[in-house]
Amino acid sequence: MNAPVTDLATTQQYMLAEEPYYRAVDAETDVYEAAYAARMPVMLKGPTGCGKTRFVEYMAWKLGKPLITVACNEDMTASDLVGRFLLDADGTRWQDGPLTIAARIGAICYLDEVVEARQDTMVVIHALTDHRRVLPLEKRGEQVTAHPDFQMVISYNPGYQSLMKDLKQSTKQRFGAMVFDYPPADVEAEIVAHESGVEAEVARKLVQVAQRSRNLKGHGLDEGMSTRLLVHAGQLITRGIPASDACRMTLVRPLTDDPDMLDTLDSAIDTVFG
Numbered sequence: 001m002n003a004p005v006t007d008l009a010t011t012q013q014y015m016l017a018e019e020p021y022y023r024a025v026d027a028e029t030d031v032y033e034a035a036y037a038a039r040m041p042v043m044l045k046g047p048t049g050c051g052k053t054r055f056v057e058y059m060a061w062k063l064g065k066p067l068i069t070v071a072c073n074e075d076m077t078a079s080d081l082v083g084r085f086l087l088d089a090d091g092t093r094w095q096d097g098p099l100t101i102a103a104r105i106g107a108i109c110y111l112d113e114v115v116e117a118r119q120d121t122m123v124v125i126h127a128l129t130d131h132r133r134v135l136p137l138e139k140r141g142e143q144v145t146a147h148p149d150f151q152m153v154i155s156y157n158p159g160y161q162s163l164m165k166d167l168k169q170s171t172k173q174r175f176g177a178m179v180f181d182y183p184p185a186d187v188e189a190e191i192v193a194h195e196s197g198v199e200a201e202v203a204r205k206l207v208q209v210a211q212r213s214r215n216l217k218g219h220g221l222d223e224g225m226s227t228r229l230l231v232h233a234g235q236l237i238t239r240g241i242p243a244s245d246a247c248r249m250t251l252v253r254p255l256t257d258d259p260d261m262l263d264t265l266d267s268a269i270d271t272v273f274g
Helices: 008-013 030-035 052-063 078-082 098-105 119-128 185-196 200-216 227-237 242-250 258-273
Strands: 042-045 068-070 083-088 093-095 108-112 134-137 144-145 151-156 176-178
Touching: 008 185, 030 042, 030 052, 042 052, 042 227, 042 258, 052 068, 052 144, 052 151, 068 098, 078 083, 078 098, 078 119, 083 119, 083 227, 083 242, 098 108, 098 119, 098 144, 098 242, 144 200, 185 200, 200 227, 227 242, 242 258
Parallel strands: 042 151, 042 176, 068 108, 108 151
Antiparallel strands: 083 093, 134 144
16 A cells, blocks of 8 residues: 655645735634634634635634645545545555545645535544544554644534534534624625725625625525625626626525515615615
8 A cells, every 4th residue: 555645745735825815803813823722623603605714714824834625515425535545557545535634734624514514424523623633544544643733624604504414512512613704894895895806985885785685684585695795796896897787696696586585685786886
């Protein structure tokens, strides 16, 4: 069996070359730094598109640590995380999965939307997220001791929790939790203006539209307009698309197909930008 490769080039592959833009709202960066210093596993909870992933990217850059991100899905198996044997021209070789690579090189391993993964898959992280900090590779007959810099971070949207899609208590209680939400209006407008290039006044109007949609959550909408969608709208506006058309394409049509809700949201756009 070939030994896994964990050289400097592997580590550099997962380093962020440039500082990601992140606008702190409270003391979240200080709290995370303290959690990282303790190597505490961290759970990020918050609605879609509110900045959880950007926050992790920013903190990895700030701490100077490699970041390995896994977008979880219901078809993801334990082998997708830890690795598997592959056949090639030279015979059988082992290929580490992203979780194993992170544990070996001391990366921050970020499992995005973790509740989408099957519960039996998530059991593999248990030994990494308690005092043991090890990852058993049963197929390989190896037990990986996590690098001292390794940290596990997971995220999910509590708004989509259900009895069928939620973390087990045995998993949850291995993590410290940080709760995220959409930023205050003035901060969100600042973010939208920075990320999309629109003027400050246009950014403020986009946030107004989003706030109206968020008030409809649970009253016809599963989720309000995210900061991410506002950036998309701003990007179209900076390219010459009329604000109303940009908003309908990026803010309204992705959220709903219900005719009454479409009319309600379109009217909100016309009121704000009219």
